[in-house]
Amino acid sequence: MTIAERNESSPDKGIVRDFAADATPSAADRLSFRERMLLASYAMHATDSRGRLHAEPPHGYRDPFSRDRDRILHSSAFRRLSGKMQVFTGEFGTYHRTRLTHTLEVTSVARTIARVLRLNEDLVEALALMHDIGHPPFGHCGEDVLADCMGPVGGFSHNQFALTIVTQLEQRYQSFAGLNLSAETLAGQDTRAHKAEAAVGRAPLLEVQVVDLADSIAYDAHDVDDAIQMGLLSIDELSEIRLVRLALDRLRDRHGVIPVSGLRQLLVHQLVDMQVGDLLSQCVETLLPYEGYKTSDLCDAGVRLGHSESMANQRDELERFLFEAVYRHEKLIPVRKAAGDRIERLFETLDRSPDRLPLRFRGRLETVAKRRVIGEYIAGMTDQFCNDRAAQIDSSGPMADW
Numbered sequence: 001m002t003i004a005e006r007n008e009s010s011p012d013k014g015i016v017r018d019f020a021a022d023a024t025p026s027a028a029d030r031l032s033f034r035e036r037m038l039l040a041s042y043a044m045h046a047t048d049s050r051g052r053l054h055a056e057p058p059h060g061y062r063d064p065f066s067r068d069r070d071r072i073l074h075s076s077a078f079r080r081l082s083g084k085m086q087v088f089t090g091e092f093g094t095y096h097r098t099r100l101t102h103t104l105e106v107t108s109v110a111r112t113i114a115r116v117l118r119l120n121e122d123l124v125e126a127l128a129l130m131h132d133i134g135h136p137p138f139g140h141c142g143e144d145v146l147a148d149c150m151g152p153v154g155g156f157s158h159n160q161f162a163l164t165i166v167t168q169l170e171q172r173y174q175s176f177a178g179l180n181l182s183a184e185t186l187a188g189q190d191t192r193a194h195k196a197e198a199a200v201g202r203a204p205l206l207e208v209q210v211v212d213l214a215d216s217i218a219y220d221a222h223d224v225d226d227a228i229q230m231g232l233l234s235i236d237e238l239s240e241i242r243l244v245r246l247a248l249d250r251l252r253d254r255h256g257v258i259p260v261s262g263l264r265q266l267l268v269h270q271l272v273d274m275q276v277g278d279l280l281s282q283c284v285e286t287l288l289p290y291e292g293y294k295t296s297d298l299c300d301a302g303v304r305l306g307h308s309e310s311m312a313n314q315r316d317e318l319e320r321f322l323f324e325a326v327y328r329h330e331k332l333i334p335v336r337k338a339a340g341d342r343i344e345r346l347f348e349t350l351d352r353s354p355d356r357l358p359l360r361f362r363g364r365l366e367t368v369a370k371r372r373v374i375g376e377y378i379a380g381m382t383d384q385f386c387n388d389r390a391a392q393i394d395s396s397g398p399m400a401d402w
């Protein structure tokens with residue numbers, strides 16, 4: 001096809017001609033072209049990014065949000081997700097999700113949604129990979145204990161701590177601390193840290209909302225999977241829940257009689273599919289009137305994505321059930337209690353003897369309150385590292401650096 005023919009068939013005729021006239025289009029031109037071709041008008045276009053705190057020249061072939069994604073992927077905090085529990089500790093075996101596999105499942109669901117809605121997949125991926133890097137060891141139990149211990153210095157929130165990690169604690173560059181992420185990536189995580197404020201008035205970017213929705217779809221489904229696999233729940237018990245019952249009905253309609261051995265995997269897949277399908281059809285309807293509008297217009301208009309009312313109610317019912325039947329299961333409570341006690345003991349020991357903190361955290365004591373520094377050190381630990389440190393606290397001398 002000649003350039004003239006391509007121009008004629010191009011939905012945005014000027015662009016192909018622009019490139020033809022300029023044999024070496026700049027990275028900015030290429031990015032602009034790609035985004036205009038692939039993204040919806042209301043997606044967050046990287047060409048509209050507010051940039052980084054420390055200005056950097058554009059990359060030859062990676063756009064700002066894919067650079068953010070790579071920086072998060074290569075961070076120490078991201079790698080430690082493999083050693084942090086999601087709901088179940090290592091004492092429950094190795095099948096179940098860790099914080100890392102949860103994160104990858106969220107990323108997968110979020111990218112699928114973003115692609116269908118023609119949102120910015122690179123930004124979505126960066127946000128999804130980052131969304132849980134602030135979690136302390138031992139999940140919500142660790143968070144509760146740290147929040148108590150750090151009460152006098154403003155408490156602890158894993159969402160806020162993720163921001164501290166990417167702006168202060170990660171050391172990747174000579175001239176500044178942190179990862180120097182784009183303003184939109186940081187703002188997305190900040191929205192997670194201030195959920196109540198983000199629920200009213202100006203809406204967060206659609207990409208931020210998609211990651212939040214994908215997070216809850218992923219954990220509802222994989223917690224069902226893990227709990228059944230570990231014998232904490234049976235499919236019979238779960239079938240009291242309307243969403244699960246509907247999923248089972250659809251599976252039986254499609255497959256007939258399903259052997260028990262394969263039912264769990266089919267059920268989890270069906271649960272994800274039904275929730276994503278419902279969400280997408282709602283989103284398409286919500287976004288239809290905004291074709292041609294820019295992302296800032298939708299934020300100003302307070303456009304919020306979500307499930308249908310019926311699906312939202314069914315999901316609420318499932319989450320209430322999981323809260324009681326899984327998260328408060330009698331097998332989990334003593335494990336969590338013991339982990340919480342270890343974190344508290346470690347915290348109080350370090351509070352009495354801050355000289356036992358690793359060097360780089362002792363350095364932070366000059367500018368940050370002691371209890372916050374101790375909390376940051378503990379929150380960055382994997383479950384196993386936390387156990388090892390707790391076992392060492394009766395020994396003398398500084399703890400090894402990390």
Ligand code: MG
Nearest residue numbers: 102131132215
């Ligand atoms: Mg999560």
